[in-house]
Amino acid sequence: MGNYDLLIQNGRVLDADTDFDQISDLAISNGRIERIDPAINPALADDLIDATGQWVIPGMIDTHVHVSNAAGLGRIRGLGLQMVAASGATTVIDLGGSMDALRAGIVARGSGVNVGSLGYLKPGETVPEGRLSADSILEIVGEALDVGSLGIKLWGGYYPFTPEETSRFIAAANQLVGYVAYHVGTTETGSRLDGLREVPSLLGRTGKVHLAHINAYCRGSILPVEEEILEALQIVESLRQQVVSEVHLARPNFTLGKCDENGNVLADVVGNCLRLRNYDPTDNGIRAALRDGYASTVEETSTGLVLVSGERGVELFDAGNTDLPMSFPVNSAESAFQLTAAKDSEGEFIIDAVGSDAGALPRNVNIEQSMRLVIFGALEPLELVQKLSLNPAKMIGLESKGRLTEGLDADITIIDPDLGKASYGFVGGELIMIRGRVVGRGGTILTTPRGERAMEATGLPFETIDITKAMMYSGRG
Numbered sequence: 001m002g003n004y005d006l007l008i009q010n011g012r013v014l015d016a017d018t019d020f021d022q023i024s025d026l027a028i029s030n031g032r033i034e035r036i037d038p039a040i041n042p043a044l045a046d047d048l049i050d051a052t053g054q055w056v057i058p059g060m061i062d063t064h065v066h067v068s069n070a071a072g073l074g075r076i077r078g079l080g081l082q083m084v085a086a087s088g089a090t091t092v093i094d095l096g097g098s099m100d101a102l103r104a105g106i107v108a109r110g111s112g113v114n115v116g117s118l119g120y121l122k123p124g125e126t127v128p129e130g131r132l133s134a135d136s137i138l139e140i141v142g143e144a145l146d147v148g149s150l151g152i153k154l155w156g157g158y159y160p161f162t163p164e165e166t167s168r169f170i171a172a173a174n175q176l177v178g179y180v181a182y183h184v185g186t187t188e189t190g191s192r193l194d195g196l197r198e199v200p201s202l203l204g205r206t207g208k209v210h211l212a213h214i215n216a217y218c219r220g221s222i223l224p225v226e227e228e229i230l231e232a233l234q235i236v237e238s239l240r241q242q243v244v245s246e247v248h249l250a251r252p253n254f255t256l257g258k259c260d261e262n263g264n265v266l267a268d269v270v271g272n273c274l275r276l277r278n279y280d281p282t283d284n285g286i287r288a289a290l291r292d293g294y295a296s297t298v299e300e301t302s303t304g305l306v307l308v309s310g311e312r313g314v315e316l317f318d319a320g321n322t323d324l325p326m327s328f329p330v331n332s333a334e335s336a337f338q339l340t341a342a343k344d345s346e347g348e349f350i351i352d353a354v355g356s357d358a359g360a361l362p363r364n365v366n367i368e369q370s371m372r373l374v375i376f377g378a379l380e381p382l383e384l385v386q387k388l389s390l391n392p393a394k395m396i397g398l399e400s401k402g403r404l405t406e407g408l409d410a411d412i413t414i415i416d417p418d419l420g421k422a423s424y425g426f427v428g429g430e431l432i433m434i435r436g437r438v439v440g441r442g443g444t445i446l447t448t449p450r451g452e453r454a455m456e457a458t459g460l461p462f463e464t465i466d467i468t469k470a471m472m473y474s475g476r477g
């Protein structure tokens with residue numbers, strides 16, 4: 001019997017909160033970081049991990065994933081929970097899910113990661129069709145909190161509300177101290193720069209919101225890409241006291257191909273992608289784009305989802321009656337790079353975090369792509385930790401995560417800098433992933449005090465968090 005449950009030896013320990021960057025040992029006991037010291041006696045530890053040549057960072061927190069199949073992405077329950085753990089994540093926020101699907105996913109294929117969920121708002125499914133009164137909006141947000149969600153996700157690019165309803169949903173979430181994430185777009189705008197331009201008027205002077213994937217609004221639909229990037233940064237910077245935000249670094253986007261009975265695509269995003277390359281925004285436009293390899297859909301294999309185009313893609317599209325995930329290589333590297341690296345006059349990042357918008361989609365590339373930005377010189381190693389761990393923890397209000405400090409949760413990701421990938425993941429001191437192989441099971445649901453009763457009824461582990469500490473409410477401090 002030693003003093004420590006686990007000793008991670010000789011790694012480059014990186015903590016953005018304290019600007020610590022040193023070769024050191026890190027000892028874990030009872031799920032917490034017990035000691036960080038360059039020379040801890042290995043005889044005091046029950047278990048050893050040699051991290052020589054590797055980076056030891058606070059567990060990667062992905063504030064934008066999709067793991068509960070709410071949008072029909074992936075039929076195997078919990079597949080996304082496996083995929084995020086394989087990529088090095090230790091905590092994720094399911095941006096638009098259902099608690100029932102999430103619970104089923106954790107039971108079926110939980111990977112040990114912590115998961116918070118935002119209830120998604122879809123007319124006819126989670127909210128009534130037709131115009132919504134202020135009272136019913138408040139009730140809908142309250143119900144999301146009661147079932148255990150951290151708050152709500154407004155999916156403007158897919159299920160837009162009027163500007164007034166959108167504004168009221170945000171205000172209701174703020175009033176009830178729920179988390180609220182917004183994929184921009186209302187009935188008056190789209191999932192583009194115009195949707196972002198509308199945000200100040202939706203928030204007024206006091207509204208607070210998490211703006212999802214800023215890069216997705218800088219694809220050159222309205223202005224040249226470089227002008228869209230500059231304007232997007234100006235908008236986000238001007239809302240610094242009211243918004244938190246992330247970008248993702250993947251080339252492919254993901255959206256839904258569903259068409260109406262006349263063959264017109266329903267999702268604004270799909271229409272934009274098709275028009276960008278002069279395809280018709282119809283089922284035939286999608287078929288042509290699949291054949292040309294510009295569009296892809298996904299197919300489930302035993303190891304996860306993979307992208308498929310060509311004739312096989314068309315076959316799947318037809319077999320699925322157009323209602324399938326679609327992907328287009330439309331995310332500009334320029335916008336991902338510039339939005340990630342941009343800083344304000346104080347030297348602070350304008351966009352807070354890197355979030356994958358992946359999960360059950362084959363693009364969980366936060367660590368891989370951020371490591372490329374480090375090699376390229378766009379991010380310093382401690383800035384990578386800020387973008388992947390510290391700021392995401394602050395965004396959610398997780399004071400015991402995102403930092404490597406004695407006494408805090410032993411959620412840790414180890415990165416192999418030569419491979420540019422995560423090599424180990426630990427949650428609460430337990431190994432959940434080793435070199436891409438997921439060994440974790442189950443998972444802890446993050447909830448608010450209002451969700452505790454529902455969580456107790458599930459029998460699954462949960463942790464109650466205080467959303468007043470989330471960055472959108474507490475400030476950047």
Ligand SMILES: [Zn+2]
Pocket residue numbers: 064065066095212357
């Ligand atoms: Zn998303």
